[in-house]
Amino acid sequence: MIKKRTRRTWTHASLHLAMLAVSFCMLLPFYWVLKTSLTGENIFVYPPSIVPVHPHLFYYIDVWYYIPFPRYLLNSVVVSVLSIAANVVFNALAAYALTRHFRGRGAVITVLLSCMMIPFQTTIVPAYLITAKLGFLDSYLGLALPTFSTIVCIFVYKASFEAVPRSLIDAARIDGLSELQIIRRIMLPLSTSAVATNIVLSFIWSWNNFLWPLIVVRDPLMQTLPLGLSRFLSYHENTTGALYAFCIMVLAPGILLFLMAQKEFIRGLTSGATKG
Amino acid sequence: MHAKFLRILRHRFVAVPLLIGIAVIGWNAYVATHNGGTVRGVVLGPDGRPLAGATVTMMEQNFTTNSDRGKTMTRADGAFEFTDNRSHNIQLRAEKPGVGRSDLVVVRLYFRAQDVTLREPLRVAKHAG
Numbered sequence: 001m002i003k004k005r006t007r008r009t010w011t012h013a014s015l016h017l018a019m020l021a022v023s024f025c026m027l028l029p030f031y032w033v034l035k036t037s038l039t040g041e042n043i044f045v046y047p048p049s050i051v052p053v054h055p056h057l058f059y060y061i062d063v064w065y066y067i068p069f070p071r072y073l074l075n076s077v078v079v080s081v082l083s084i085a086a087n088v089v090f091n092a093l094a095a096y097a098l099t100r101h102f103r104g105r106g107a108v109i110t111v112l113l114s115c116m117m118i119p120f121q122t123t124i125v126p127a128y129l130i131t132a133k134l135g136f137l138d139s140y141l142g143l144a145l146p147t148f149s150t151i152v153c154i155f156v157y158k159a160s161f162e163a164v165p166r167s168l169i170d171a172a173r174i175d176g177l178s179e180l181q182i183i184r185r186i187m188l189p190l191s192t193s194a195v196a197t198n199i200v201l202s203f204i205w206s207w208n209n210f211l212w213p214l215i216v217v218r219d220p221l222m223q224t225l226p227l228g229l230s231r232f233l234s235y236h237e238n239t240t241g242a243l244y245a246f247c248i249m250v251l252a253p254g255i256l257l258f259l260m261a262q263k264e265f266i267r268g269l270t271s272g273a274t275k276g
Numbered sequence: 277m278h279a280k281f282l283r284i285l286r287h288r289f290v291a292v293p294l295l296i297g298i299a300v301i302g303w304n305a306y307v308a309t310h311n312g313g314t315v316r317g318v319v320l321g322p323d324g325r326p327l328a329g330a331t332v333t334m335m336e337q338n339f340t341t342n343s344d345r346g347k348t349m350t351r352a353d354g355a356f357e358f359t360d361n362r363s364h365n366i367q368l369r370a371e372k373p374g375v376g377r378s379d380l381v382v383v384r385l386y387f388r389a390q391d392v393t394l395r396e397p398l399r400v401a402k403h404a405g
Contacts, residue, residue: 058365058384065364065388066338260288 037248040241059241063232063249066242071221072228076207077253079143079224083206086148087198094149095157096183116151121211128215142216143224147206153198156268160194161187196261197268204254225250307387313361315383317394319350319370322401326354330372330400336363337382354397364388370398377401 036043038055063069098109120127127146136142164187172182188195210226217223223231232239232246258265284290315334321327330350335342345363350356350370364385371377378398385392 056384057386061364061384061386256292260292 033244033247033251037241037244042240059245060249062239062242063246067228067232068221069228069246069249072223072225075140075143075222076225078140079209079213080203080206082140082144083147084199084202086144087150087153087202088195090149091153091157091198092183092188094154095161096179096187098154098158099161112151112154120146124211124215127212131216137216138218138222140222143213143222144206146212147202147209150202150205153201156197156201157191157194160191160268164190193264193268195268196264200258200261200265203257207250207254307390310391311387311389312391313359313389314391315358315361315366315368315394316392317356317368318354318397319356319378320354320397320399321372321375326350326352327370327372327375327400328352328354330354330356330370330375332356332358332368332370332398334358334361335367335369337365337367342367362389364390368394368398370400372400375400375402 035041035052035055037059038057039049039052040059041049041053098105131137131142131145134142134145136145168186169182172186177185208226209224210230213224213227214230217227220231229246229250233243285294317332319327319330319332321330328350331347332350333347334345336345345366346358346360348356348358356370364387366383366385368381368383369378378400381394381396381398383392383394
């Protein structure tokens with residue numbers, strides 16, 4: 001009995017050690033970026049200092065004032081909010097349709113799954129032409145349009161919707177609810193994890209999007225943060241501290257959102273993995 | 277009703293943005309009341325005593341350039357004051373013909389036009405900087 005308990009303790013300890021080592025490897029680059037943003041220490045300095053020497057916040061202030069950072073931030077926020085709203089609504093509609101039985105459902109799912117394998121770069125020319133025809137170039141709508149619906153998020157919703165008991169939907173229908181009302185009043189409130197996953201994923205994808213804004217934006221004041229970062233790099237080469245501060249300022253909202261929604265996010269992804 | 281309101285308020289999706297909002301409003305209120313663009317300081321001569329009649333030059337520092345933003349003279353007590361700073365990153369230098377000049381002092385501010393009084397005086401020396 002004691003031998004068994006000792007073995008279990010050792011297993012737990014080694015597991016935690018392994019997790020600590022992995023966490024260390026994952027967090028070290030973040031720490032290094034943060035440290036450099038506070039000290040401006042050149043990355044080629046040898047030996048590197050592990051602890052920040054004379055840290056200060058002035059590189060963050062430089063970033064805020066030397067480029068139109070507040071404007072880039074506003075652009076990124078508007079585009080991300082549009083993308084999140086569209087993803088939450090459109091993906092729910094698509095996923096609900098896929099939980100219903102209709103002719104060709106299997107084919108639709110197969111086509112959607114196949115489309116996941118096509119990288120966005122290959123469809124960028126038709127996407128640009130469509131956006132131009134719609135007159136959305138150089139606009140928030142044009143920036144957000146390709147991220148309005150993502151197949152992965154549709155399947156996250158679908159897995160969550162399929163877990164809702166059939167009898168509940170039938171009862172709602174008998175009570176006179178339309179299909180849209182069923183989605184809004186039954187499906188979405190019972191799928192908060194899927195909603196959170198949709199929010200986090202669509203936010204991160206639209207927030208980090210670089211290629212599409214690069215192509216669709218002409219006006220410098222319509223640029224988003226990733227474009228601003230590349231513009232910032234082109235200004236001056238010797239800006240290590242300010243550059244890393246910029247990276248932190250771009251990363252911070254995404255990390256904050258993930259930390260707030262991590263429980264729902266992970267639950268949403270794992271429910272998709274087991275029931276999909 | 278009260279308990280429900282408190283529960284909503286304590287939810288992390290409400291509490292975190294609310295706290296960030298309060299911090300942003302507080303910071304902007306502080307900035308609005310401290311952005312007069314005043315830069316004050318003292319110039320000391322080679323003997324360590326306040327230097328009257330020295331010219332203090334203020335330069336605005338950008339990524340690659342330093343542009344002249346104004347000059348002022350020190351008073352009898354060695355004190356000087358600029359009232360029109362619009363930058364967050366300035367450099368100061370004091371100079372008096374026949375006495376010498378000081379090193380270029382970089383003054384970093386937390387926001388544009390922040391009112392500031394230099395902690396260290398500008399020290400004029402014969403062969404400085």
